[in-house]
Amino acid sequence: MAPLTRRQCLAGLAVTSLGLRGDPAHAARPPRIACLEWTSAEMVISLGIGPVAVADTKGYRDWVAGPALPAFCLDLGSRGEPNLELLLELNPDLITGAYGYGLDEAPFKRIAPLHTVPFYDGSEAPYRQAENETRKLGAQLGREAEAQRLVQETAATIAHVNAQFSGRTEQPLAVISMFDDRHVRVYGKGSLFQDVLDRLSLTNAWTAPTKSWGFSMVGIEQLVAIGEARLISLDPIPPHVKIRIDQSSLWANLPCVKAGNVRTIPPIWPFGGLAAAARFATLLARA
Template sequence: MVMSLGLAPIAVGDLKGYTQWVDQPTLPDTTLDLGSRGEPSLELLEEVDPDLIIATYGYGLVAGDFERFAPTYGLPLYAEKTAPYLQARRETQRLGERLGREREAETLLFRTERTIDQSRMQLADHKATPLCLFTFFDDRHLRIYGTGSLLQDVMDRLDLRNAWNGETSEWGISTVGVEQLATVGDARLVCLEPIMPHAVRMIRRSSLWQNLPAVRAHPIATIPTLWPFGGLDVAARFASLLADKLVSV
């Protein structure tokens, strides 16, 4: 999110994980790895002497623990059960103010809206088929995205229907068995990468998977890696990737 406001962080937690799961926006090569997200190295934090420490506090990290290194700034992207997209907009503006990048923040807000609008127009002919969004954990278990997730909010703005309306956690996700995909009927399956190669192999020889109404009805659309718990940049990227995928097939 800092990156999308035109600033590069000097260090991030779990640099490798960022490239694996978040991928874009790409961090500059000079960005340092702080270690794991749960336990960023305090000594390194001391050495790099940051101007500001931005983190999502409350999940094991307590802002007070970091105040001795630099001012801290909490970035709650999923909070108080608000719609994540609106929350991301609010947080972008707030972060923009804090970083003195109000203009960039407004631009980001505007750009995201525009991207989503464009994608919506692009998808005008594809609204009939509901979608089902998920990530493979292994060949039998999925993380499915529903009400309360950022991706759901984006889909709402694209006038697309989510075929999955089961219960979700406060992050808008739910871990389900693969057989649950039978309940979405012939919805279009959209799978978020990464997919483990051995899971792919197991799925190919699965008699359930091959016969699922949704699998028989449409080819599966795969969306390259993006961080489903992210901010506006992710929202925009998801919208345009989804539009491209659905239109191209």
């Protein structure tokens, strides 16, 4: 079957035009939501609503992966410069975004109400903030029950994984993302991953200072500081970087690499919400 054109998608979305809670005629129908970035998109999908459009859908599928975007979801262009013309055509009931992207809110507010998720604003630990923001978004969308269920299911998933680790001697671990063959992003204090590690009673081998978003950007040689700790590397790793890493003597001589303690796990959005937290715990248990 040939893929749908943008015009066909827009026409189909128009036929199923939906309203937010407060419109009795559409109370049972989910709203039409456009997401300017991936954190709020993950949250919306986790509450059982498929967004009509998300910025950089390919990036979402590569870097976030789960929960999956619906097939009908359109691409809004880059997260730094979403397509205003397409947003106008879509006429969404709600636009969602997240703190930290530096976008001027005014043009979006002229199209539809704007809901901003203030993750990593320094007011709360990321996991606790994810719980609170999930409840807030659920209340706005008339999905309070779904939001509370997500909060409870995420806590239950983490508790289940914690029980799997209980009684086992787990060596410290560090979590990284690779972007080139000389530098890595290492997640530590202030990150969602650190909050999950704490709930799993696991020790983060990376104790160096982090940025406000909960990571350090360091040269690969600085990973010598974690010794033979387990190293958890997040996909995706760009193919050309993987080739260079495999050929790098600097990488090969790291104690954790020489000890065979490197594991690669599927993508998890480090700046995500509860779905990312549960996904991280689950994938760690399999690593």
